[in-house]
Amino acid sequence: MQDPMEGRVWTLGKDVDTDGIIGGKYLTIIDPQELKKHVFEIALPEFAQAALPGDIIIADENFGCGSSREHAPQAMKAIGVGAVVADSFARIFFRNAINLGLPAIEAPGVRKIFEAGDTARIELKKGQITNLRTGASVTFPPLPAHLLHLLEVGGLVEKVKDELRQRAAAGPVV
Amino acid sequence: MSGNNGHGQTLAEKILSRASGLDRVVPGQIIEGQVDLAMMHEQGAQTVGPFHEMGAPRVWDPERVVIAIDHWVPASTEGAAVLHRILRKFAAEQHLTHFYDVGNHGICHQILAEDGWVVPGDLAVGTDSHTNMLGAVGAVAAGIGPTEMAAVLALGKLWLKVPPTLNVRVEGRLGKGVVAKDIVLRVLGEVKTTGATYKSVEFSGPTIERLSMPERFTICNMTTEMGAKCGMMPPDATTEEYLRNIAKHPSHPLRADADAAYERQITINVDDMPPMIACPYSPDNVRPLPDVAREHVKVDQVFLGSCTNARIEDLREGAALMRGHKVHADVRFIVSPASTKIYKQALEEGLLQVFTDAGAVFTNSSCSACFGGNMGILAPDEVCASSSNRNFPGRMGPKEARIYLMSPQATVAAAIRGEITDPREFL
Ligand code: SF4
Numbered sequence: 001m002q003d004p005m006e007g008r009v010w011t012l013g014k015d016v017d018t019d020g021i022i023g024g025k026y027l028t029i030i031d032p033q034e035l036k037k038h039v040f041e042i043a044l045p046e047f048a049q050a051a052l053p054g055d056i057i058i059a060d061e062n063f064g065c066g067s068s069r070e071h072a073p074q075a076m077k078a079i080g081v082g083a084v085v086a087d088s089f090a091r092i093f094f095r096n097a098i099n100l101g102l103p104a105i106e107a108p109g110v111r112k113i114f115e116a117g118d119t120a121r122i123e124l125k126k127g128q129i130t131n132l133r134t135g136a137s138v139t140f141p142p143l144p145a146h147l148l149h150l151l152e153v154g155g156l157v158e159k160v161k162d163e164l165r166q167r168a169a170a171g172p173v174v
Numbered sequence: 175m176s177g178n179n180g181h182g183q184t185l186a187e188k189i190l191s192r193a194s195g196l197d198r199v200v201p202g203q204i205i206e207g208q209v210d211l212a213m214m215h216e217q218g219a220q221t222v223g224p225f226h227e228m229g230a231p232r233v234w235d236p237e238r239v240v241i242a243i244d245h246w247v248p249a250s251t252e253g254a255a256v257l258h259r260i261l262r263k264f265a266a267e268q269h270l271t272h273f274y275d276v277g278n279h280g281i282c283h284q285i286l287a288e289d290g291w292v293v294p295g296d297l298a299v300g301t302d303s304h305t306n307m308l309g310a311v312g313a314v315a316a317g318i319g320p321t322e323m324a325a326v327l328a329l330g331k332l333w334l335k336v337p338p339t340l341n342v343r344v345e346g347r348l349g350k351g352v353v354a355k356d357i358v359l360r361v362l363g364e365v366k367t368t369g370a371t372y373k374s375v376e377f378s379g380p381t382i383e384r385l386s387m388p389e390r391f392t393i394c395n396m397t398t399e400m401g402a403k404c405g406m407m408p409p410d411a412t413t414e415e416y417l418r419n420i421a422k423h424p425s426h427p428l429r430a431d432a433d434a435a436y437e438r439q440i441t442i443n444v445d446d447m448p449p450m451i452a453c454p455y456s457p458d459n460v461r462p463l464p465d466v467a468r469e470h471v472k473v474d475q476v477f478l479g480s481c482t483n484a485r486i487e488d489l490r491e492g493a494a495l496m497r498g499h500k501v502h503a504d505v506r507f508i509v510s511p512a513s514t515k516i517y518k519q520a521l522e523e524g525l526l527q528v529f530t531d532a533g534a535v536f537t538n539s540s541c542s543a544c545f546g547g548n549m550g551i552l553a554p555d556e557v558c559a560s561s562s563n564r565n566f567p568g569r570m571g572p573k574e575a576r577i578y579l580m581s582p583q584a585t586v587a588a589a590i591r592g593e594i595t596d597p598r599e600f601l
Pocket residue numbers: 244245281282302304479480481482540541544545562563
């Protein structure tokens with residue numbers, strides 16, 4: 001997790017459903033490298049071809065609504081999305097993203113201050129996102145400590161690994 | 175109405191207090207909840223990798239894990255076959271015996287419902303967003319992602335933020351031909367797809383109390399479309415009766431305090447409410463169905479299925495309207511029961527005959543046409559009338575295709591007329 005981070009901006013509207021991020025026909029694909037070829041095929045068709053590592057997605061309300069498919073944040077992570085910032089998120093998408101170590105930042109009002117192609121600077125712990133072209137910025141409540149921790153260690157897999165290791169070191173529970 | 179300033183606890187707070195071993199919890203608090211039931215479907219294949227990566231030697235409690243394959247049954251692509259294989263292998267390795275494989279399969283949520291896997295007071299999680307449906311028994315049931323499920327399988331617990339609660343009180347009597355699906359569509363029209371994001375939706379009121387369990391499942395199912403973390407109903411005699419012979423573990427019936435602190439309360443009165451319909455491209459784009467029917471919206475495909483509405487009661491109601499009619503010549507009518515048990519029941523009761531005689535295709539039990547990844551996919555300019563729960567762009571394949579959501583009865587009416595039709599015309 002980089003903090004602060006800067007990246008080129010792609011914009012999306014509200015209610016981007018997980019079907020729009022990765023279609024139902026790709027749900028049997030397990031390999032993230034394969035999955036990423038189809039990311040945003042419906043919501044942002046030119047993205048998969050043109051995306052660069054570190055690009056930032058900026059969306060309106062209720063980003064990632066619909067099904068619980070982890071393929072959505074997984075494909076975004078695989079293609080190198082640095083962060084996804086939205087006016088608001090659907091619940092499961094938000095959890096999945098954080099659990100995979102993809103920063104998902106809820107910043108009400110963010111969509112309005114960006115246009116596609118702008119450069120965004122995100123200060124995660126401070127709780128601020130700035131449009132480096134216009135200078136406009138929006139503040140947001142920083143993520144709770146345990147979620148920042150999850151992002152820092154690289155996601156839930158790493159966190160549970162640690163916990164299991166500690167348990168093993170502590171010996172059998174009686 | 176705004177929030178109630180009481181100091182009591184909502185149903186979700188009661189259940190999460192129990193799950194976390196705390197006396198009381200408050201919205202916004204982050205807790206670790208002990209999981210009573212973990213369910214996986216094909217997406218669970220993505221759980222296996224992270225589970226091993228975490229270094230977990232074994233699943234915390236194989237008796238509390240259910241695997242049901244439902245999206246691609248039998249496997250329709252090589253990819254799906256591989257997912258099934260991963261799950262079978264994992265189940266064998268980990269001694270997960272509650273595996274509903276091809277031949278004993280069904281939509282995961284229906285399996286949990288009909289075999290009593292979730293009981294009052296439970297904290298249940300599943301790798302599918304409509305896990306909310308099981309809240310109808312008075313439980314917190316929520317969808318989680320597969321990596322998160324790996325952590326649950328490893329540790330038997332997960333972190334949760336205690337949700338604020340939206341109380342939806344339903345009053346009044348349903349007219350003839352107006353059903354539970356119409357209630358939840360009506361609520362969606364008011365709450366909208368973001369109105370309950372991160373929240374618990376708790377239903378109450380005399381209309382809810384009169385509903386059967388299948389009807390309650392239909393309503394809680396679509397709290398997912400409101401963005402809710404979970405949706406639930408207070409357990410009562412109906413719940414107890416439903417679970418009497420099937421409950422898989424002891425229940426802990428809890429109810430909200432009379433002075434529970436709700437973030438928001440709304441009341442819906444269903445007296446004189448017509449059948450409702452959700453128009454493209456959102457489940458909250460809800461209108462009275464008769465208004466849409468007046469526009470003579472032609473349909474190419476009709477789907478009576480999904481975890482929302484493919485229980486035996488739905489098929490019975492549908493068949494009752496179907497009898498004596500034919501499926502319209504321009505329509506493909508797909509009927510897919512929600513589980514193998516329901517399939518067999520439909521066969522025994524002659525419902526399969528009614529539908530196939532009328533010209534419908536009666537498929538095996540699965541998610542079927544609901545999600546655009548297996549069968550019943552639409553062409554770009556086509557229209558589908560469906561008893562399922564989502565109509566976002568691309569849900570049944572191409573993004574242009576238009577899906578209308580309605581009650582099972584209304585799907586049959588559309589199948590007969592070839593256009594959106596008020597089902598009450600067939601009563
Ligand atoms: S029937 Fe549809 S909504 Fe229900 S679990 Fe299957 S795909 Fe999801």
